[in-house]
Amino acid sequence: MSNTTGDHSAPQADDCNDVAGRVAPVVDRNRCEGKADCVRVCPFNVFEIATLTPRQRRELTLIGRMKAWVHGGKQAVIANPYDCHACQLCITACPEHALHLAPITPRPAEPSP
Numbered sequence: 472m473s474n475t476t477g478d479h480s481a482p483q484a485d486d487c488n489d490v491a492g493r494v495a496p497v498v499d500r501n502r503c504e505g506k507a508d509c510v511r512v513c514p515f516n517v518f519e520i521a522t523l524t525p526r527q528r529r530e531l532t533l534i535g536r537m538k539a540w541v542h543g544g545k546q547a548v549i550a551n552p553y554d555c556h557a558c559q560l561c562i563t564a565c566p567e568h569a570l571h572l573a574p575i576t577p578r579p580a581e582p583s584p
């Protein structure tokens with residue numbers, strides 16, 4: 472992706488003219504170490520750091536469990552998937568290469584009053 476100056480440096484939030492609600496990040500639970508770089512860089516507050524659920528812990532590999540234990544059982548979670556604008560800042564920022572974007576189903580319609 473090129474920025475507004477025409478070079479090919481890391482994407483900036485201003486470069487992102489994609490619409491929200493087409494894709495959202497997916498966290499590789501066996502890679503995430505809860506360092507929160509994604510929380511800091513995302514211009515749309517898509518991420519939070521939260522404690523893994525018992526089910527999420529059970530699904531980890533042995534190495535994933537050890538990492539989770541070292542980091543207090545906290546990882547990035549997708550709090551607001553429909554706000555993702557596909558700018559890829561989080562993917563660039565993640566030191567563990569734990570994120571990718573994937574298509575999401577459209578947001579369910581609000582029930583009419």
Ligand code: SF4
Nearest residue numbers: 513555556558559561
């Ligand atoms: S791609 Fe951009 S908008 Fe989407 S979660 Fe990552 S930083 Fe946020």
